[in-house]
Amino acid sequence: MTDTVLDIKNVSKSFGDNLANDDISLSLAKGEIVALLGENGAGKTTLMSILFGHYVPDTGSVSVMGQALPAGKPRAAISAGVGMVHQHFSLAPNLTVLENVMTGTESLWSIGSNVSAGRKKLLDISQRFGLKVDPDARLGDLSVGEQQRVEILKALYNDARILVLDEPTAVLTKLEAETLFSTLKDMARQGLSLIFISHKLDEVMATADRIVVLRGGRQVAERKVGETSKAELAELMVGRKVTRPVREASTPGEIVLEAAGITVRSGGVDRLKSVDFRLRAGEVLGIIGVSGNGQAVLAQLLSGTIGRSAGDLVLFGKGVGDLTVADAVSCGIGRIPEDRNRDGVIGEMAIWENAVLERLPEFSKAGLVDRKAGIAFATRIIEGFDVRGGSPTSRIRLLSGGNMQKLILGRNLIERPKILLAAQPARGLDEGAVAAVHERILEARKAGTAVLLISEDLDEVMALADRIQAIVGGRLSPSVNAEHVDAQRLGLMMAGEWGGASDAV
């Protein structure tokens, strides 16, 4: 483990006034796995983009196997043996797996393409590292986990000796993530060197040999995995002690929302099958399940974007039939959508416009939008919910994920909604932002808001929810009291084994 394969020396890079990387050095040995740990915006991705030649550093150098890499040339990085697995995959859904892998690997001026040699090489690699894939499948037909496998194979196909993975688990289910990490460890044993970028402490501790912590563009610490702890890393990463908030005991109020035998059918398939639940004021009901089991449809149903096929939806004691989005807004159902970039905000519009969009009538005067009032409202959210990185008039897409989520939360909570629908509210957020979001949700609960929390994160559900129901294949389990379950029992419930046992409500 002494031969150095990669040496990044004193790299600095700034974008305008923002110093994204400040004098960072990093080395990597053969067969080693290094985790690059840091919150969003710490400079991890910038550093790796410099390594891969997407960016030219202001100062500093990168050398691979003792050879200096020319700056800003992805092709040079590839031929030096650096492979990059991007967080947002660099793949084309309409092409086949083999075509995605072979793009750019042959001389552009050759008359034909040696497809059979390419296929053989791909299958060899796929077998050697246990990355099963069908070369002729259309990429868009594969699951996210399989697409990531293709992304890794693409790097290996280019004879990568150093593999960089940018937040590889951000898009994976828990099971896929575990498979991925065992593959990565296997690759390291076979002599590959790996760097993976992450802000998740569990996976860093479980997988890496060495951990480099970045914060605010600077390298703040380097630790061997045996010589540190999650608590220390969390503090290093955030720069202060982070504690996730604790749920206090409370007595829930009356039932505000009730679903009785609701079935939703779309595209010829029952997405929700005779679902029952009750939600009381001042409590958090956690709906846990592996993604793709109907929780998205449940969220759509309660936001008014999909109709039911059977069953009754009762709001504040009155049957409401099919909700429309306008109903949901006027009934005081606050919504935090699962995919905040797609459904939560309009990236190119200003923060204040995003803040007032769903309650425009309140911010209109004589048929014109009251810009002043809108900006004042956005300012209240920004101050009240600690949204950083933007002013009311800046475009919302410039906010980081955590700050965007705080704005969405603020937009919903500032008006004290009676019901809050929170779908995967902490997905993709870093440690500090997760704590902030959780704190706000618990505050809302304390203030009497009924919260429906949809999540696949066991820790999150156990920390926030009073009662928990599992969703599996469109069915909802009976609810269990959060005090009476452990992770193991929840795991079984998520697998569909809820038996007859339940705590009546």
Place this chain on the structure above:
Amino acid sequence: MSALFDILASAGLWAAVLRIATPLILATLGALISERAGVLNLGIEGIMTFGAMVGWLAVYNGADLWTGLLVAALGGAMFGLLHSVLTVTLGLSQHVSGLGVTLFASSFAYYVFRLMVPVAGTPPTITPFQPLDIPGLSDLPFFGPAFFTQTAPTYLAIGLAIALAYLIARTPVGLAIRMTGENPHAAEAQGLNPMAIRYGAVIFGSALMGVGGAFLTLSAFNSFFPTMVQGRGWICIALVVFASWKPERALLGAILFALFDAFQLRLQTVLSGVVPYQIFLMIPYLLSIVALAVMARRARVPQALMQPYRRGER
């Protein structure tokens, strides 16, 4: 009914079909390859007009016919370069830039034409391409006059469709073009230069559009009118979608459209007096809308079509 059958069975119809199809094939291929790299080129109508003019002008001034086609290709390429600078380097809206190129190229074509050629009662003419006599094939009964009495550019167009089908599906450069049209970031991550690939595809495609236009003045007719392209460029844009961005289907689509067109011309004479001829003029366009609606529902649009690519931005 027998009248309809007689039309279909006449060799003259099929000869006309290939002649009408040729400019469509060339220009559709040009639009197709550009779109495969992710750039919509609505400059097509104007580029065809300019190609028709400049190719004709070269021949009128003494160049031979093949040089005329080459000049038309260069003229098209020039506007392709303009469109590339606007849409690829500057990342402007491809619609707006394309329409601008069309308006500019058609007006510019007429302007140059008027500068170079004095106004006359009857437009000046050149000697166009003559049908190739292919020993053996051209003498076949029916098939000879139907399919083997075309001019050389027609065979060139058909050969080009086949060559481009191979290029796109089977060669590394074809894969690079497709990847650029699907996801330029992925192309760059594999060490390709998406900007250069887009430039190449747009310029080459525009050259084909120029040649397609020049077929009208150098083979189908023998003189130039400013309005002679008559919306063929727009038909080609639709044909690309109809063809699901595949050259071999573009060939079929162009021939199909030409068949409707040639058929309605002959139908007019058979049914004249019964149905107003304007109805017949509409038929090819109506049918192409129907065909488009049926075919395009299943088409897989290049995912990055009309999206400007900027380095380092996701």
